[in-house]
Amino acid sequence: TKEAISMASSSSLSPPKVPKELYFINREKVLNSLRQHLTETSRPLHGFVLLQGGEEQTRYCTDHLELFRQESYFAYLFGVREPGFYGTIDIATGKSILFAPRLPPDYAVWLGKIKPLSYFQEKYMVNMVYYTDEIVGVLQGHYKEPGKPLLFLLHGLNTDSNNFSKPAQFEGMEKFETELNTLHPILSECRVFKSDHELALIQFANDISSEAHVEVMKKTRVGMKEYQMESMFLHHTYMYGGCRHCSYTCICATGENRIANGIYVLWFSAVLHYGHAAAPNDRTFEDGDMALLDMGAEYQFYGSDITCSFPVNGKFTSDQSLIYNAVLKAHNAVINAMKPGVCWVDMHKLAEKIILESLKKGGVMVGNVDEMMAARLGAVFMPHGLGHFLGIDTHDPGGYPKGTERSKEPGLKSLRTVRELQERMVITVEPGCYFIDALLVPAMENESTSKFFNHEVIGRFKDFGGVRIESDVLVTANGSKNMTSVPREISDIEAIMAGAPWPSNKTAPSNS
Amino acid sequence: TKEAISMASSSSLSPPKVPKELYFINREKVLNSLRQHLTETSRPLHGFVLLQGGEEQTRYCTDHLELFRQESYFAYLFGVREPGFYGTIDIATGKSILFAPRLPPDYAVWLGKIKPLSYFQEKYMVNMVYYTDEIVGVLQGHYKEPGKPLLFLLHGLNTDSNNFSKPAQFEGMEKFETELNTLHPILSECRVFKSDHELALIQFANDISSEAHVEVMKKTRVGMKEYQMESMFLHHTYMYGGCRHCSYTCICATGENRIANGIYVLWFSAVLHYGHAAAPNDRTFEDGDMALLDMGAEYQFYGSDITCSFPVNGKFTSDQSLIYNAVLKAHNAVINAMKPGVCWVDMHKLAEKIILESLKKGGVMVGNVDEMMAARLGAVFMPHGLGHFLGIDTHDPGGYPKGTERSKEPGLKSLRTVRELQERMVITVEPGCYFIDALLVPAMENESTSKFFNHEVIGRFKDFGGVRIESDVLVTANGSKNMTSVPREISDIEAIMAGAPWPSNKTAPSNS
Numbered sequence A, B: 001t002k003e004a005i006s007m008a009s010s011s012s013l014s015p016p017k018v019p020k021e022l023y024f025i026n027r028e029k030v031l032n033s034l035r036q037h038l039t040e041t042s043r044p045l046h047g048f049v050l051l052q053g054g055e056e057q058t059r060y061c062t063d064h065l066e067l068f069r070q071e072s073y074f075a076y077l078f079g080v081r082e083p084g085f086y087g088t089i090d091i092a093t094g095k096s097i098l099f100a101p102r103l104p105p106d107y108a109v110w111l112g113k114i115k116p117l118s119y120f121q122e123k124y125m126v127n128m129v130y131y132t133d134e135i136v137g138v139l140q141g142h143y144k145e146p147g148k149p150l151l152f153l154l155h156g157l158n159t160d161s162n163n164f165s166k167p168a169q170f171e172g173m174e175k176f177e178t179e180l181n182t183l184h185p186i187l188s189e190c191r192v193f194k195s196d197h198e199l200a201l202i203q204f205a206n207d208i209s210s211e212a213h214v215e216v217m218k219k220t221r222v223g224m225k226e227y228q229m230e231s232m233f234l235h236h237t238y239m240y241g242g243c244r245h246c247s248y249t250c251i252c253a254t255g256e257n258r259i260a261n262g263i264y265v266l267w268f269s270a271v272l273h274y275g276h277a278a279a280p281n282d283r284t285f286e287d288g289d290m291a292l293l294d295m296g297a298e299y300q301f302y303g304s305d306i307t308c309s310f311p312v313n314g315k316f317t318s319d320q321s322l323i324y325n326a327v328l329k330a331h332n333a334v335i336n337a338m339k340p341g342v343c344w345v346d347m348h349k350l351a352e353k354i355i356l357e358s359l360k361k362g363g364v365m366v367g368n369v370d371e372m373m374a375a376r377l378g379a380v381f382m383p384h385g386l387g388h389f390l391g392i393d394t395h396d397p398g399g400y401p402k403g404t405e406r407s408k409e410p411g412l413k414s415l416r417t418v419r420e421l422q423e424r425m426v427i428t429v430e431p432g433c434y435f436i437d438a439l440l441v442p443a444m445e446n447e448s449t450s451k452f453f454n455h456e457v458i459g460r461f462k463d464f465g466g467v468r469i470e471s472d473v474l475v476t477a478n479g480s481k482n483m484t485s486v487p488r489e490i491s492d493i494e495a496i497m498a499g500a501p502w503p504s505n506k507t508a509p510s511n512s
């Protein structure tokens, strides 16, 4: 019995150490890239990269402290987990400096063993640490050129949120020249290509999250609540993976309306939405429901983003199998086709095409698939983009660098990147197939597209909801590597839900 | 085996429904109180109470959505769980109106079954619901007096955070008169006295959190990490209690330095602190460590705040017993003494005195306890206040209404209220005894207080850390009722940690 209990709640994994060099390497990469850019544009190699870290937040007017999570660009360069810091890189010398908030004197008294600045110097592998109230003097002291020192600040558009990053601000800024246009694209581009150290963290986030997904599958039963799946996932990744944060709020959607809502939110951002405020995953599962679980843990700033879909009663119906296998086939085909030089838009279309072909085979659609593609019917079933970069942010930046443009076509306009794949990119592959009245009905009523739909068969899928399958995939030199390791075949899922073991450290498939 | 697994992770509780009248009753109470105040100050009974609800937040420049939690005053009056609302009460008619954000048109298209405004009217038991962009016209339409309609807005100091609440803002405000001084004290005072419906939610938050504390005690072992206790607590309260939020970030402190840090943070707010950013509960337990676990779940906005202290190896040493029992005696004595009319400052001093007496009995202190009290030595061992109001906020407002004043004396200055107890107040009773060099050393070196310390014995407690015992207590007509139900006696704790069962629904002790 004792053994059974510990088996029921254990893990083969344990949280790895974060190598200190990770942030050092990130800084070197950005420094080199910036220096190269300055050289190419005939500008002098001096000035400072200056970033401001995140601040702690209290809830409204109260003293309730929100859990702090570092701003992502700052995390990328300095890895600092504490609020209230600034960080700089001296472009001339390459030296890095952190500025730590000065602690209230009574804090020092209380704790006795207050952390000296050298603690941060060692912990984050920077050259120097000062207090934030010393920024002006320190930067002026390190600047060897005539005139005001030049600061490269972070200012640029996040193409997923349409928000701009906030440039560093501090008292005495008027003593500096500031430059807002150079740093953001360079830093974003550096973040697109993951180092080995970064990949190790993303891999661990994937490993622990994959294991947690399996844990949830094992325990899912008709009559449970959606939030109980979320709770099991969070517990597993925190208890055994030390993951205090998730990459994003878990989406545990069951039933057709919830799934449609979830998709809407995921790709269009809404005021009232699933998995957040109003409807916190509180539906009770009914026999016959499909569950769509989009959940990923974050480990030491680096995320994972994984979706599993399965029937809550543990047995796929033939309709559920039809749709599930259509999506799985698309998922696998994309991963197999991925390699450097392949365009992400083509991958999106490949997924659409395979799904439409499968729907045709299953009697849901009728006619020529190329004509369906030309009519953009793929977007009726998969209105969102195929995937997005993943890293310190779930929707990692760099999807639309200068020179690229967002499509205006259905489905394609929701793509978070249109780039060619390159080695060391990590991107999610998340095809889906959904039955959403708001999209289906107009297409089925449209004179020119009505003929492609088998109206009678589609009626069967009215309350189906949808299926999404999402893995995190690394682009390698010759192909790709799926970093996610969860059961995908229907036979595996059904076996696990019926109690069979799953080798959580089974080697992930690779086509490289 | 199956049974053992399910026993190991189950609960006797299930989340109760929230009665719709809860918010209706809260509004009536505030309306009556405001009308009475206006009458007493010879002002007309018209105008509107207008509050703005919380807005959804994204993380820095990204599209990462933070989990939404409604602003507490708004939650108190309207119970709305969605972001972006306004709410009003017409003082003349008593009618309540909610203003919901207008959904983007494509959202409506997507979901098909978009929630009509009447959904909110029914759900939150208000008289009318409009869209937020209709505020100006609707309020003007309901105002039957000449001149600009009068708005009573929320503006006042939170005496725990020293922040001011943010008055409602909307486009077209210049068409109204606004009044900032009246509403906040009235609304805060209403929140101090809990209705039966509110008490039921606080009781459930206590029940599920108590059960979770016991679950953690059962599973704690040397070699575990602090965050694993947090994970188990969060999981239990979410999985079985549907508690998506905690009242505050869990403090799972073990070892002396951590505990000192935790106390500092709890009462003085610091930049870098325990349980949050830098040191996320990641210490590994060693044999001999005391654990101090301050964790409470929030259920449907209403919180709990519970601290248990115990040795991680499951067996109290004699020194641990000495300090633990000193604190427990103070905890019990306070709860037994609590009743309407009793002053909270006296309760604080009662706790101090009992702790000092126990320390004297245990050979830690020497001499006359009244003299120690006069020298404020109680604050050396318990530098924080005895407790605080609890409700929709962990540190619920109303602690320092007009006419009361914060003490300047050690310990007493940290009190979050100095009021006389009244029926229906819910207040935490959380005496503690800690050995913190920064406080002990000066007192032991001070010429006039040195003699009270047995310097040799205190040396034994150098690495002790501390003990806190915290329960949530309701003031009843004739006494008090402890809403928290966790094992407090050393024999009970040791038995549970050794595997004995604990009756989670054992009746809580009451002195009323």
Ligand SMILES: [Mn+2]
Residues within 6 Å of the ligand: A305, A388, A428, A430, A470
């Ligand atoms: Mn994704």
Ligand SMILES: [Mn+2]
Residues within 6 Å of the ligand: B305, B388, B428, B430, B470
């Ligand atoms: Mn408390």
